[in-house]
Amino acid sequence: MIPPSLKKVVVIGGGTGNFVVLEGLKKYPLDLTAVVSMADDGGSTGILRDELGVLPPGDVRQCLVALSNSSRLMRSLMNYRFENGGLGGHSFGNLLLSALEKVTGSFEKAVEEAGKILYIKGKVLPITTHQTRLKMVLDNRRILEGEREIYLSQEIDQGYTTLYLEPHPKVNPRVIEEIASADLLVMGPGGLHTSLIPNLLVEGVCEAICKSYAKKVFVVNLMNRKGQTTGFKTSDYLRELVRYLGKDPFDYIMVNVQKPPKPLIEVYANEGDLVDNDLDQERVIFAHMIGGLHDEPKRDLLKRSLIRHDSKKLAQELMKIVDHL
Amino acid sequence: MIPPSLKKVVVIGGGTGNFVVLEGLKKYPLDLTAVVSMADDGGSTGILRDELGVLPPGDVRQCLVALSNSSRLMRSLMNYRFENGGLGGHSFGNLLLSALEKVTGSFEKAVEEAGKILYIKGKVLPITTHQTRLKMVLDNRRILEGEREIYLSQEIDQGYTTLYLEPHPKVNPRVIEEIASADLLVMGPGGLHTSLIPNLLVEGVCEAICKSYAKKVFVVNLMNRKGQTTGFKTSDYLRELVRYLGKDPFDYIMVNVQKPPKPLIEVYANEGDLVDNDLDQERVIFAHMIGGLHDEPKRDLLKRSLIRHDSKKLAQELMKIVDHL
Numbered sequence: 001m002i003p004p005s006l007k008k009v010v011v012i013g014g015g016t017g018n019f020v021v022l023e024g025l026k027k028y029p030l031d032l033t034a035v036v037s038m039a040d041d042g043g044s045t046g047i048l049r050d051e052l053g054v055l056p057p058g059d060v061r062q063c064l065v066a067l068s069n070s071s072r073l074m075r076s077l078m079n080y081r082f083e084n085g086g087l088g089g090h091s092f093g094n095l096l097l098s099a100l101e102k103v104t105g106s107f108e109k110a111v112e113e114a115g116k117i118l119y120i121k122g123k124v125l126p127i128t129t130h131q132t133r134l135k136m137v138l139d140n141r142r143i144l145e146g147e148r149e150i151y152l153s154q155e156i157d158q159g160y161t162t163l164y165l166e167p168h169p170k171v172n173p174r175v176i177e178e179i180a181s182a183d184l185l186v187m188g189p190g191g192l193h194t195s196l197i198p199n200l201l202v203e204g205v206c207e208a209i210c211k212s213y214a215k216k217v218f219v220v221n222l223m224n225r226k227g228q229t230t231g232f233k234t235s236d237y238l239r240e241l242v243r244y245l246g247k248d249p250f251d252y253i254m255v256n257v258q259k260p261p262k263p264l265i266e267v268y269a270n271e272g273d274l275v276d277n278d279l280d281q282e283r284v285i286f287a288h289m290i291g292g293l294h295d296e297p298k299r300d301l302l303k304r305s306l307i308r309h310d311s312k313k314l315a316q317e318l319m320k321i322v323d324h325l
Numbered sequence: 326m327i328p329p330s331l332k333k334v335v336v337i338g339g340g341t342g343n344f345v346v347l348e349g350l351k352k353y354p355l356d357l358t359a360v361v362s363m364a365d366d367g368g369s370t371g372i373l374r375d376e377l378g379v380l381p382p383g384d385v386r387q388c389l390v391a392l393s394n395s396s397r398l399m400r401s402l403m404n405y406r407f408e409n410g411g412l413g414g415h416s417f418g419n420l421l422l423s424a425l426e427k428v429t430g431s432f433e434k435a436v437e438e439a440g441k442i443l444y445i446k447g448k449v450l451p452i453t454t455h456q457t458r459l460k461m462v463l464d465n466r467r468i469l470e471g472e473r474e475i476y477l478s479q480e481i482d483q484g485y486t487t488l489y490l491e492p493h494p495k496v497n498p499r500v501i502e503e504i505a506s507a508d509l510l511v512m513g514p515g516g517l518h519t520s521l522i523p524n525l526l527v528e529g530v531c532e533a534i535c536k537s538y539a540k541k542v543f544v545v546n547l548m549n550r551k552g553q554t555t556g557f558k559t560s561d562y563l564r565e566l567v568r569y570l571g572k573d574p575f576d577y578i579m580v581n582v583q584k585p586p587k588p589l590i591e592v593y594a595n596e597g598d599l600v601d602n603d604l605d606q607e608r609v610i611f612a613h614m615i616g617g618l619h620d621e622p623k624r625d626l627l628k629r630s631l632i633r634h635d636s637k638k639l640a641q642e643l644m645k646i647v648d649h650l
Contacts, residue, residue: 047411074442076428080427082377082424083377084376084377086410087420103398103401104398117399
């Protein structure tokens with residue numbers, strides 16, 4: 001009997017949203033690829049970019065940890081942050097990736113070797129292997145430079161003219177191959193301007209996504225980000241992606257209908273409000289997907305989003321699509 | 326047929342001398358243990374001690390690399406030194422050990438886990454797991470503080486009163502077990518005051534060595550260190566060790582009789598002169614053991630000693646002893 005070949009799932013993003021999707025899907029028999037945005041320039045990652053001239057390791061590290069089958073200790077080690085002195089603020093995993101890039105002479109090779117050390121399932125691919133920087137021109141003509149500054153801005157919801165990468169980077173050709181041969185493409189959840197769109201700004205990515213025969217699913221964020229996507233509904237997120245993609249390629253749109261406990265919404269009020277759904281279409285999948293409310297040990301890793309998707313529930317919903325492919 | 330149990334060889338030292346012995350012995354079927362001095366406080370190691378409060382990783386890292394069966398890439402990674410910024414000067418392996426110590430809460434556990442990551446043969450044991458500092462009182466009453474200062478001093482050969490560790494550390498009990506059950510104990514080569522004697526200053530180590538039924542071999546250095554052991558002969562090295570050991574426990578004393586090429590001796594003139602042998606005893610083993618003259622890639626690791634033992638030849642000589650046990 002010939003075993004059925006594994007379905008190929010490509011997850012496109014960066015940051016903690018990617019982490020949740022990958023950690024959930026890792027448990028299923030899939031051919032899994034994480035495509036990671038290379039626009040990160042905050043914190044430890046930013047210092048390594050500036051001081052060592054390496055590519056930004058932060059989001060890649062999170063994906064590697066999400067896909068890792070190594071011990072809990074190894075995963076803690078990767079996320080361990082030094083506290084004092086010249087090393088203060090650096091996570092060990094970032095240092096591993098940067099040292100590997102120096103030793104191998106290539107970021108892609110570094111990611112591959114780190115994947116072996118961490119026994120990852122599937123593969124992690126940087127969307128580009130060229131140095132680039134995310135920039136945003138606001139309607140008030142202010143220019144925001146770098147992912148960090150954009151992430152922290154409170155005036156994006158006043159309107160922005162354009163978001164771009166400078167220099168305009170060529171795509172990693174392996175990413176194009178993965179997208180072309182995928183059975184399912186997953187975009188989101190994740191920071192709209194800082195994790196999702198930056199992938200679409202890389203030369204050739206939008207065309208590859210739109211041309212791919214893969215089914216395409218967009219997992220909508222749970223929460224809006226204050227000052228950035230204030231009051232956004234499902235259609236607003238979709239419109240923003242389509243603005244870059246050139247067309248609407250999504251076969252499925254996955255939205256959450258579970259309400260988080262009220263005290264948590266109150267805690268979160270300073271960060272943003274819940275995303276409401278305004279799309280009444282057959283392709284919209286409604287699901288209960290809030291989780292992680294008691295995952296204290298993961299707090300450091302996921303501290304950017306207190307209310308977040310449950311990786312298990314999200315993966316179950318995605319697997320329902322995979323099972324029908 | 327019952328397979329013969331492996332002979333247990335315990336190598337006591339620290340620094341590049343240890344590296345050469347371990348790298349050579351690694352290729353033989355032995356139960357191998359490296360016992361490492363914890364007095365190092367120079368460079369990257371010193372900064373990590375001061376800023377993070379961790380135990381000194383440098384010498385342990387070298388032993389781990391020597392015993393590693395992992396890829397050449399992994400070994401290069403361990404010795405990779407960051408060049409710029411707040412990370413400048415740190416070797417990646419030191420950061421790995423320090424991060425592991427923070428994550429596991431114990432230096433010994435950190436060494437064990439690093440050993441797994443590097444697929445080491447045998448084991449590496451710190452001689453103590455307590456923070457301590459090497460100090461030396463010179464005859465001129467100057468006090469040298471720290472291994473680094475002692476290593477760089479040019480006035481030790483004018484005479485010193487005492488060498489001690491402060492605070493006086495308790496020995497790692499596993500080291501005592503290893504010494505007690507060893508078939509062969511190897512001391513040297515290595516810096517007399519900074520790598521060899523510091524082990525003997527730890528509470529209980531000298532007694533354990535003298536009481537052990539193991540055969541004991543002292544591998545004498547090839548070169549004297551200018552300002553430290555200027556003009557030392559075999560008997561001088563032996564006398565210094567015996568001063569701390571309380572008695573002369575050595576069954577074998579291994580000395581080199583090969584002359585290095587003249588140009589190399591000239592290059593080395595600023596560092597020190599060749600060690601002459603003045604012992605005419607049956608236990609003295611004469612051998613040709615100079616090597617590494619063409620090992621450019623290893624230069625960084627072994628830069629402290631241009632003229633050094635050939636790990637293969639040294640191991641062959643040690644194995645002649647093992648084979649007669």
